[in-house]
Amino acid sequence: MTSLQSLLQDPHARRRTVVIAVALVLTALVPLADTLLPEGWSYALLAAGVVLVMAALLMLARPGGPGPGGSRVKIDGGTRPGAGLLLYLSPVILLNLVYPLVSPAMAAVNVGGVQLTLVVLASSITVPWLAQAACLPAYRAIGDLMAERDMAAITRRFCTTWPAMFVQALPLVVVFALPLWLATRWSFAALATYAALCALHLVFVQSLILANVGSRRGLWAAAWGAYAVALLAAPTVWWLPPLLGALTQIVPMGRGLAAMSLTRLASRDFSADLARGLLLGAVLWADKFVLFLVTDGDFQVVIVFLAMLPAVIAYNYYFVNLAPRVDEAVTDLHRSISEAPLTVLAARSGRLSRTVDRAILSTGAVGMVLTLVISLLLEGLQPVNVLLAVSVGIASWTFMILTLLSYELDYIGEKVLPQVLGGVHLALCVVAFVVITATQSAAGAALAYGALVVADLALVAVAWVLYKRHWSQPEYTLFWRHATSW
Structure with missing residues (x-):
């Protein structure tokens, strides 16, 4: 009551x-x-x-x-809320404009007997759910620095843990690839392309963490702008968009990149964050993935x-x-x-x-x-x-x-x-x-x-x-x- x-x-x-x-x-x-x-x-x-x-x-x-x-409350260092939201929605706006234009070119290409369109679609509905789990451990790593908003210190800490964090998160790709293979029986080439796409997008979404933490909406939009341009210019070069998008985030890290190491996050905490991220992300994203599995992408x-x-x-x-x-x-x-x-x-x-x-x-x-x-x-x-x-x-x-x-x-x-x-x-x-x-x-x-x-x-x-x-x-x-x- x-x-x-x-x-x-x-x-x-x-x-x-x-x-x-x-x-x-x-x-x-x-x-x-x-x-x-x-x-x-x-x-x-x-x-x-x-x-x-x-x-x-x-x-x-x-x-x-x-x-x-x-x-x-001011957003993004004084950016008006409407403008900040528009920049933050850049992936929704840009990808919904670009994908209809490039789909015919993708559909004309087969990867291991599977249309590239289907492989990209499978990756697209996997990545948001994957990202929720794969990015959560990073916030634990930089959590004690976020209150001070010292982006130089946050960047150094993130770069210190990023390589190992990426490697530790890679098994998530298998978690999604296995049910996909069981449901679709795709060929090895098609499944390997799907896994590679997911891994490349893992690099991309983790590279966006600093822009998100720093409320750098312009930098966030630049990443998705580069992604959309690469997709429009070379729709069948499937590995290019996530790499080009990640590059727009890696370059601004500047001196922080010198701190890169193979420092591992505690395995127990890391695994707990992955499981927590998968379960939290399931609410918003699981239905599309399950729908793809039961229909072989035919929906x-x-x-x-x-x-x-x-x-x-x-x-x-x-x-x-x-x-x-x-x-x-x-x-x-x-x-x-x-x-x-x-x-x-x-x-x-x-x-x-x-x-x-x-x-x-x-x-x-x-x-x-x-x-x-x-x-x-x-x-x-x-x-x-x-x-x-x-x-x-x-x-x-x-x-x-x-x-x-x-x-x-x-x-x-x-x-x-x-x-x-x-x-x-x-x-x-x-x-x-x-x-x-x-x-x-x-x-x-x-x-x-x-x-x-x-x-x-x-x-x-x-x-x-x-x-x-x-x-x-x-x-x-x-x-x-x-x-x-x-």
Whole structure:
């Protein structure tokens, strides 16, 4: 009951909750538009989609509400939130523009009897999940330096551990390649190309860690710009984009590269981080990988990727525009614990709790409105695939919300619960796509994603209760629980 009261008592949270509920209901009704509305209403749906795009862009550019201290949080050393988000979304924008242009050239090339397009697609849906696990140990290595924001020291520490960290993470490629081979029975040449692509992208995504830690959005965008240019210029030279993208990050490391060594991270901690990253990343990315396995890549790729875009955009919106506010509020609370009287501490604790609630609900509102936008546009342009788009879109939204709630639980120190949620979600994905065997058809895939929506909404409810239990009194969870356990 307390979990619901927090939504009703805060006007900002209440408005965002209403937006989510209304957009969710309207999105679910979109596939019925042809039945409920008279002929010729497709143009009206397109117009409604365009209007909602404008509303969503306004929400993205103006997150609303001051930071915990009453001031707006600046991103990227003063970059406006809208510009910072645009730079951070460069991979989404650039790759969605370039891939349709280069797909015909890729499809004309075979690797070991498999179209290069399929090999690249398999790698593309593997890398985001792989990256979540492979990059997590780096944050443990540089964690004690991040508060000071001394990028020279962080770069040296990262370079010291990077070579060994890359080698230690390589077994992850086998973890993904083995089920791919069992499901597809690709030839050795095709499987080796897939593994090499994953390994090269592992170099690339790990090279981006410093740009991410330093909030260097321009450097981040430069990496993806180089990647897109290489892909456009030589689409069949599959190894070039990740190498060129990594080069844009390696050169700015400068003198830090002299610190490179084979210093290994502690095996136990490293393995724990890999497992944690795999389970946390499974929520947002496992469904695409499992879908590829059960269909041999024969699914409505464009529709699935378009439908998941709102969740990806909203997820990035959270970390660019809203996460800094949460970080500032946490820092403010830590300062209050050591310096302020109990009355001030209670007020700042409540402020932190509201800040996190608002961040999650604002992200959910943006994601759901964008999902409605995509559904309306597809209903107007390609109604035959709208049921699949709606199912994937709503499912991706639930994955994104569950990921954010898991992240907040992990942030506050609850490491096991998010992994349990991720493991349950992964099991549900496998069951949904294996049991519903007709996923090659749009109707079958829509049914599988619909089943995941029902199951993951239950997981979201559980995660929300757990999240509120720990974030309703963050001063206790962040500090007093640890102090009383000494």
